[in-house]
């Protein structure tokens with residue numbers, strides 16, 4: 001990243017074998033994915049990106065409204081995982097050489113789905129896979145794969161056995177014991193834990209006297225969930241040996257530093273892109289540089305876990 005070349009500071013981070021010029025990534029799902037979008041993100045200052053979650057077959061997602069802006073505190077969304085299906089993605093992205101870390105996010109309804117999608121995506125030479133575990137459970141109606149430790153174990157294990165690139169497990173905060181779920185993912189071979197996906201939530205329109213979203217319930221993201229995610233990252237750092245990637249409510253350099261201090265080795269930015277645009281990456285990098293110079297840190301690694 002050219003804006004960093006003149007700096008003596010080391011922004012590089014490593015998540016298993018995935019190396020990034022800096023620790024800022026685009027979170028899954030907030031931008032539509034096309035080769036041109038990926039190039040735009042690559043030139044924005046981000047160190048890497050995660051694609052929108054990709055499923056086996058094309059899906060339209062839920063009916064509108066799918067996103068609701070909750071004033072100053074965030075977004076409520078229930079998109080229903082719309083995507084064109086893995087075969088379409090492979091066709092569209094084949095022979096694109098992004099020279100930039102692209103992590104492919106996968107969702108499915110069974111371990112077999114996840115590994116089948118991962119194997120198909122190998123043709124795109126992914127930098128890593130991120131397993132979106134916030135997907136409906138095949139057997140237990142109303143619950144998510146990420147809420148069932150056995151499913152989490154089986155999904156991660158099956159993908160790990162099928163591919164030879166790093167596998168990150170993205171966990172849901174909507175469980176009683178997040179650390180237990182993350183530990184299970186690590187036991188199954190996860191190379192990093194990404195925390196967190198959105199927090200289950202609802203908003204009701206008092207005039208219409210109905211929930212605002214087409215799907216009624218949705219997931220909350222943005223500033224409101226940051227303290228929830230910081231606590232989870234803090235706990236994961238204390239209990240796991242693999243790197244933790246923090247996500248939830250980051251919109252300024254201070255938010256990012258808070259995550260590093262809690263124990264995140266990298267961070268992802270989602271909702272803030274919708275009000276700050278991709279300029280948020282450079283803004284955070286410059287703030288981070290000032291902070292590191294003031295505190296006399298020479299690398300991100302020196303900040304990670306500093307609050308413990």
Ligand SMILES: Cc1cc2nc3c(=O)[nH]c(=O)nc-3n(C[C@H](O)[C@H](O)[C@H](O)COP(=O)(O)O)c2cc1C
Pocket residue numbers: 027028029030052053067075077079081105132170196197198220221222223225247248249250268269270271272
């Ligand atoms: C509109 C929207 C779509 C999302 N789609 C996905 C998705 O496809 N896969 C996924 O793993 N997370 C998805 N997420 C969750 C984000 O990646 C992220 O975990 C969450 O929004 C918290 O980060 P933030 O507060 O920076 O947005 C989505 C979030 C939003 C707001």
